[in-house]
Amino acid sequence: MGPNGGPARSSGRRPTTGKTGSGRGRRCNLVLANLIASLLVQLAGLLRDEMAPGARLLASGIFRDREADVRTAFEAAGLQLGRRWAEEDWVALEAVRP
Numbered sequence: 001m002g003p004n005g006g007p008a009r010s011s012g013r014r015p016t017t018g019k020t021g022s023g024r025g026r027r028c029n030l031v032l033a034n035l036i037a038s039l040l041v042q043l044a045g046l047l048r049d050e051m052a053p054g055a056r057l058l059a060s061g062i063f064r065d066r067e068a069d070v071r072t073a074f075e076a077a078g079l080q081l082g083r084r085w086a087e088e089d090w091v092a093l094e095a096v097r098p
Contacts, residue, residue: 027050027051027052027055028050028051028052028055029051029052029054029055029056030055030056030057030058031047031050031051031055031056031057031058032058033047033057033058033059033060033061034059034060034061035059035061036061036062036063036066037061037062037063037066037067037069037070038066040059040061040062040070040073040074041069041070041072041073044070044073044074044076044077044079045077047077048077048078048079048097051097052097053097053098054096054097054098055096055097056082056094056095056096057074057079057094057095057096057097058092058093058094059074059092059093059094059095060085060090060091060092060093061090061092062090062091062092062093063089063090063091064086064089064090064091067091067093070093071093074093074095078097078098079095079096079097080095080096080097080098081093081094081095082094082095082096
């Protein structure tokens, strides 16, 4: 159901399918992912697949105690870790697709 109990309407946007460039063969130069660590770990390969060679991924929303899990997943996906930012209990990481 849509707003006010009426029929749901599409925005005209297609959801991403996990295919590179949403099926159009284009890849991103920059990916911003403000997600909890468990999702970053689960999606590491899919995020990499959306990235062009040399593209950067900026991942935030990571608790310090889960940072190692995210780093391991990014490295296993073939991403090279770059900069790291931390504030209180939160960490953000940069990763580059070679």
